[in-house]
Amino acid sequence: xxxxxxxxxxxxxxxxxxxxxxxxxxxxxxxxxxxxxxxxxxxxxxxxxxxxxxxxxxxxxxxxxxxxxxxxxxxxxxxxxxxxxxxxxxxxxxxxxxxxxxxxxxxxxxxxxxxxxxxxxxxxxxxxxxxxxxxxxxxxxxxxxxxxxxxxxxxxxxxxxxxxxxxxxxxxxxxxxxxxxxxxxxxxxxxxxxxxxxxxxxxxxxxxxxxxxxxxxxxxxxxxxxxxxxxxxxxxxxxxxxxxxxxxxxxxxxxxxxxxxxxxxxxxxxxxxxxxxxxxxxxxxxxxxxxxxxxxxxxxxxxxxxxxxxxxxxxxxxxxxxxxxxxxxxxxxxxxxxxxxxxxxxxxxxxxxxxxxxxxxxxxxxxxxxxxxxxxxxxxxxxxxxxxxxxxxxxxxxxxxxxxxxxxxxxxxxxxxxxxxxxxxxxxxxxxxxxxxxxxxxxxxxxxxxxxxxxxxxxxxxxxxxxxxxxxxxxxxxxxxxxxxxxxxxxxxxxxxxxxxxxxxxxxxxxxxxxxxxxxxxxxxxxxxxxxxxxxxxxxxxxxxxxxxxxxxxxxxxxxxxxxxxxxxxxxxxx
Amino acid sequence: xxxxxxxxxxxxxxxxxxxxxxxxxxxxxxxxxxxxxxxxxxxxxxxxxxxxxxxxxxxxxxxxxxxxxxxxxxxxxxxxxxxxxxxxxxxxxxxxxxxxxxxxxxxxxxxxxxxxxxxxxxxxxxxxxxxxxxxxxxxxxxxxxxxxxxxxxxxxxxxxxxxxxxxxxxxxxxxxxxxxxxxxx
Numbered sequence: 062x063x064x065x066x067x068x069x070x071x072x073x074x075x076x077x078x079x080x081x082x083x084x085x086x087x088x089x090x091x092x093x094x095x096x097x098x099x100x101x102x103x104x105x106x107x108x109x110x111x112x113x114x115x116x117x118x119x120x121x122x123x124x125x126x127x128x129x130x131x132x133x134x135x136x137x138x139x140x141x142x143x144x145x146x147x148x149x150x151x152x153x154x155x156x157x158x159x160x161x162x163x164x165x166x167x168x169x170x171x172x173x174x175x176x177x178x179x180x181x182x183x184x185x186x187x188x189x190x191x192x193x194x195x196x197x198x199x200x201x202x203x204x205x206x207x208x209x210x211x212x213x214x215x216x217x218x219x220x221x222x223x224x225x226x227x228x229x230x231x232x233x234x235x236x237x238x239x240x241x242x243x244x245x246x247x248x249x250x251x252x253x254x255x256x257x258x259x260x261x262x263x264x265x266x267x268x269x270x271x272x273x274x275x276x277x278x279x280x281x282x283x284x285x286x287x288x289x290x291x292x293x294x295x296x297x298x299x300x301x302x303x304x305x306x307x308x309x310x311x312x313x314x315x316x317x318x319x320x321x322x323x324x325x326x327x328x329x330x331x332x333x334x335x336x337x338x339x340x341x342x343x344x345x346x347x348x349x350x351x352x353x354x355x356x357x358x359x360x361x362x363x364x365x366x367x368x369x370x371x372x373x374x375x376x377x378x379x380x381x382x383x384x385x386x387x388x389x390x391x392x393x394x395x396x397x398x399x400x401x402x403x404x405x406x407x408x409x410x411x412x413x414x415x416x417x418x419x420x421x422x423x424x425x426x427x428x429x430x431x432x433x434x435x436x437x438x439x440x441x442x443x444x445x446x447x448x449x450x451x452x453x454x455x456x457x458x459x460x461x462x463x464x465x466x467x468x469x470x471x472x473x474x475x476x477x478x479x480x481x482x483x484x485x486x487x488x489x490x491x492x493x494x495x496x497x498x499x500x501x502x503x504x505x506x507x508x509x510x511x512x513x514x515x516x517x518x519x520x521x522x523x524x525x526x527x528x529x530x531x532x533x534x535x536x537x538x539x540x541x542x543x544x545x546x547x548x549x550x551x552x553x554x555x556x557x558x559x560x561x562x563x564x565x566x567x568x569x570x571x572x573x574x575x576x577x578x579x580x581x582x583x584x585x586x587x588x589x590x591x592x593x594x595x596x597x598x599x600x601x602x603x604x605x606x607x608x609x610x611x612x613x614x615x616x617x618x619x620x621x622x623x624x625x626x627x628x629x630x631x632x633x634x635x636x
Numbered sequence: 637x638x639x640x641x642x643x644x645x646x647x648x649x650x651x652x653x654x655x656x657x658x659x660x661x662x663x664x665x666x667x668x669x670x671x672x673x674x675x676x677x678x679x680x681x682x683x684x685x686x687x688x689x690x691x692x693x694x695x696x697x698x699x700x701x702x703x704x705x706x707x708x709x710x711x712x713x714x715x716x717x718x719x720x721x722x723x724x725x726x727x728x729x730x731x732x733x734x735x736x737x738x739x740x741x742x743x744x745x746x747x748x749x750x751x752x753x754x755x756x757x758x759x760x761x762x763x764x765x766x767x768x769x770x771x772x773x774x775x776x777x778x779x780x781x782x783x784x785x786x787x788x789x790x791x792x793x794x795x796x797x798x799x800x801x802x803x804x805x806x807x808x809x810x811x812x813x814x815x816x817x818x819x820x821x
Contacts, residue, residue, distance in 0.1 A: 194653060199660050203707045204653075223707055256808045257649050257710045381701035 078247040080210035080240045081110035084174065085118060087217035090249045093145050095119045095136060095506055097129040101149025102189060104176025106241035108147075121506065121535060124527035126153050128499040130160025131525065134169050135503030138486045139461055139511070141294075143170045143224050144503065150177045151189030154235070155196065159493055161231045162200040166490030167315060168292060170229035172220045180208040180237040193235050202230030208237050210245040215252075222252035227260025228379045229292060262380060264395040264403055272374045272391045273407040275348050281416045282308045283346035283371075285331055285339070285360070286397075288315035288489075289353015289378060295398035296320065296482045299352065302401050307412035309420050311339035313354045315489040318479035322458065328420040331630075332360045334471040334620045337431075338423030340630040343368050345419075352376045353397040356386040357490065358627075366629040376400045430635040431621045436476065442615040443591055445469050445544045449476040449516070452542070455598050460512040461486065461504055465497035465521030468550035471620045473516050483508075495524030501539045502531050512540065512602075519545040519571050529581040532607045540601060541578075541609040546616045547571055554619050578609040585609035637692040641670065643715045643722065643793050644700060646685040647801065649708040650676065658685060658709075661702045667691045671724070671768075673790030679805045682710065686722075688791045710808060715795060722793035726771035727753075728762040728778055729785040735760050741781060748774040759784060 078086065084107055088096070096118060100108040111120055123129040126148045133144030144164075148157050154175040164171045177183070178190040194206045203223045205216050213236070220232040276282060290299050296319050303310045303320070309328040310320060320327055329336030331343065343349065349371040354360070361367045364386055375382075375389040376397055383392045393400050435446030449472050458480035464470040464487045479485055486504055488496040501515035522543055532539055549567040556564050578585035585608065588597045594612070601610040622633045648654050655674060662669055670688040677684045689696065696714055703712040732755065735741055745752065750764035764774050771788055 195656065198653065198657050199664065255707065256805075258707045379705070381698070381705050385698055385701075 074248050075246045077244055079106065079110065079242060079244050080207075080213055080236065081106040081242070083210060083213045083245070083247045084217065084236065084241070085110055085114045086247060087214055087249055088145065089114075089117055090251065091143070091217070091221045093118065093143070095121060096145045096147055097121045097123055097132040097136070097503065098147030099123055099126050099129055099149070099153060100147070101153045101176065103150035103178055103238050104147055104153070104174075104241070106238065107174070107176065107236075120147075121502075121531060123499065124530045125525065126156030127159055127495065128525055128528040128531065130157045130164070130171070130173065131493075131496050131499035132503035132506070132528075132531070133171055133173075134160060134164050134167075134496075135463060135486055135500030136507040137169050137171060137503075138500075138507075139483055139504035139513075140507030141483070142507070143172055143221060145172050145174070148173070148175050149189065150175060150193070151191045153189075154193040155191060157233075158196060158200065159491075161197055161233065163488050163491040163493045163496065164231040165200045165202065167488065168229050168288060169231065170224040171231040172217070172224050173231060173233045175233065175235045176241065177206065177235045177237045179239040181239070183208075183237070193233065197233045200231070201233045204233040204235070206235040206237070207240050210240050210243045213240070214247060214249045218250060218252035219255065222255070223258065261396060262378070262394045264393070264399055268391050268393045269400070269403050269407065272350075272393060273404060275372050275374060275391065276306060276308075276350070276404075277409045277411075279348035280413075281346045282306070282348040282350065282413065283342055284308045284310040284350040284352065285313060285354055286310060286316045286319055286352040287313040287354025288319075289376075289397045290316060290319040291483060293353065293378070293396045293398040295353070295401055298398055298401035298405065300324070302405055302408070305405065305410050306408050307414075307417070308350070309342075309413070309417050311335070313357070313360055314474055314487065316354060317474055318482055318484035321480055322478040323480065326417065328417070329424070330474055333362070333624045333626070334475065334622065336424070336475070337427035337622050337633060337635060338420040340622070340624060340633045341423060342420060344370065344629070344631045346371050348372050348374065350374045350376070351387075352401070353378070355379075355382045358386070361386060362624045362628050362630045366631070427622065427635065435618075435621075438615070440615050442589070443594065443612060444618050445472040445546075445614050446476050446618070448542075448544060448594070448612055448614065449473050451594060451598065452514070453477045455602060456512060456514070458484075460484065460514045461508060463487065463497050463501040463504055463513065463515045465517045466492045466494045466551075467518045467521060468546075468554065468618070468620050469516055469518045469544045471551075475620075494521040497521055498525050498541070499528045499531070501541070502528060502537050505537050505539050513538070514540045514542060516542045516544065518550060519543060519547060519569060519574075520549045522574070523571075526577065529578060529583060532583060533581040537607060538605055539607045541583075541607065543574055543609065543611040544614050545571060545574070545611055546614050546618065548616055550618070551620070553617070557617070557619070559625070574609070574611050583607050583609055585611065587611040587613065589613040637694065639690050639692055641688060641690045641717070642693065642696050643717070643720055643791065644685075644687040644689065644696065644703070644712065645715065645720075645793060645795065646687070646703055646712045647677070647710040647804070648683050648685065648706075649710065650681045650683045651708045654683075654706070654708055655685075657706055658687070658703060661699055662687070662689060665695065665699065667695065667699065671790035673792050675792070677801055679802055682801070682805055686791055686793050711804065713795065715793070720793040720795050722767070722791050723765050724768055724771055724789050724791050726764045726774070726786065726788040728764070728775065728783055729759055730762065730778065730781055731784060732756065732758050732760055734781050738781060744777055748777065750774055
């Protein structure tokens with residue numbers, strides 16, 4: 062009887078739809094509201110169907126597929142929802158690859174839907190045919206090609222489940238044109254389980270116990286957190302844990318904003334261009350607690366000299382990350398929130414006043430040798446550091462800051478004082494120049510009520526400059542800050558320090574960014590003088606619409622401190 | 637650290653494209669595959685990949701963890717030689733004329749535990765099942781008699797543990813949990 066009722070219910074829910082309509086229905090079932098994309102021949106049936114669904118699905122037409130996927134990434138990272146993008150076959154699909162790779166390494170949940178040539182043409186080198194499944198295999202969490210419309214509901218349900226469960230990541234679904242056009246009886250059932258995929262490891266008691274013992278006995282415990290804290294929504298638990306145990310806490314690049322930078326136990330940002338204390342103290346602590354971070358080489362430097370004296374506790378959702386780069390003493394394989402919740406009642410209340418003081422002494426050294434010079438320079442032109450420092454004060458650390466890749470990215474990570482979670486979005490693992498502008502557009506659409514600031518270098522801006530068109534067309538209120546030093550600054554810094562000042566192809570003759578912005582009907586101004594900064598910031602920030610501020614900064618400013626690539630973190634250079 | 641030959645055994649859903657997904661995990665780390673065998677198992681819809689590779693144990697342990705991450709992988713295990721039963725098949729083609737002229741050949745074939753599986757007008761085909769070393773020894777023995785063609789299969793292996801593949805899959809199927817750590821089974 063039950064089976065009969067179930068079958069009748071299913072029949073009632075069944076609709077006769079084309080594959081394209083089914084794709085859109087699946088998205089609606091998954092509560093998708095915004096799609097970023099670019100049409101083309103092989104995905105035209107989907108775009109045709111979209112014409113009838115405009116009231117339920119908002120589509121943002123970017124100016125390049127790379128723009129679409131970075132926008133979807135920004136959307137996902139600011140909103141915590143799955144980012145969705147559409148592209149056509151061939152060049153459309155391959156243009157997504159950089160963003161997919163970026164999302165894979167930075168654990169961003171995405172569902173990318175690409176059109177494909179008709180199934181009878183597969184493998185024939187047809188017009189705009191490319192094996193996007195083969196190409197995207199190493200850079201997706203899962204991918205699947207659909208050749209029959211009946212496969213659409215199952216594949217899309219799986220795609221959403223896989224993209225956002227466990228360690229999030231990008232999924233690509235490639236759909237042949239005939240599968241988009243044919244009709245079938247559509248029903249949708251969300252995916253809740255796949256037998257060959259267990260995204261949530263069960264927390265085991267023994268490692269929690271051992272970790273507790275180590276933490277409770279530690280004299281110089283030290284904690285580094287990464288994006289895993291943000292992804293599992295463990296910001297509150299992390300704060301409670303740090304406050305109860307009195308352990309000094311540092312952030313990785315992607316961990317920034319998971320913990321208030323103004324907290325007395327926050328000791329800074331660890332890594333190549335991070336703060337002095339968090340780097341040198343890594344090699345002085347006795348217990349090292351890593352939460353939701355993956356020991357990237359930009360954090361560890363030389364792994365043979367990294368935290369060797371310490372007992373290492375690693376809280377990590379992805380079992381493949383455990384012991385991958387750094388051998389752990391205690392591995393807690395689980396979600397950061399759950400693990401911290403389980404540890405909280407077990408750990409003793411403590412304070413490590415003397416130990417925390419050691420970090421503050423490091424801060425003084427860094428202030429004298431690096432920070433002071435950067436934020437209060439004697440040079441005529443402004444420095445990136447002072448601009449970002451000023452921006453942080455102006456916005457009280459409450460904005461969502463999106464950065465591109467290079468010196469300005471490191472300066473933003475160092476000098477913006479993040480006060481709220483999910484406020485820092487950058488391309489961390491892949492280091493994709495051109496990420497910022499489209500990601501900021503996506504981030505603003507994902508969190509329309511927050512101030513979104515895109516901080517971009519002159520190099521990265523020109524990699525996806527065409528996305529200004531999206532800001533113009535959809536009136537996206539993004540504030541764009543270009544820090545223009547007419548150089549590919551970070552490469553130039555390396556050339557200066559490690560290649561005997563041979564500035565090979567890093568200097569740029571730039572166009573008039575103001576005229577370009579105005580061409581896209583975006584308010585813009587350029588300043589060069591320090592005394593103009595305050596007023597320019599006020600004008601720029603006090604508008605609801607998008608606006609662009611170009612600040613000409615010192616050409617040869619360096620980011621310090623710096624751990625040279627592959628060097629020991631204790632050997633961090635202050636100048 | 638010492639590089640050695642290890643066997644990776646992977647149980648997967650029977651899905652197209654998985655071979656590529658699996659092998660790129662090794663190739664991006666510059667680990668060469670010595671042999672590879674893919675076949676269906678006693679459980680419908682489940683395939684087994686047996687990969688033999690030479691590398692350090694920690695490197696291959698990391699590879700196994702990465703393989704486990706693939707959505708369609710049911711289980712992935714790393715074995716040293718003494719933890720598995722394994723065999724390969726080798727086929728050797730000789731000219732019938734040479735075979736008929738050398739009476740000694742039949743004795744040699746028997747001594748190596750090989751058998752003749754085909755006798756044609758111009759040629760004979762010999763089959764030998766064993767380890768790579770054993771099949772190679774026969775190759776060397778037959779070499780002076782002018783081998784016309786030689787082929788060797790990838791390794792097939794089963795573990796010495798008491799695990800039953802069917803029970804393993806059944807447990808995955810019946811469990812409603814997505815936190816089940818069955819891949820450690």
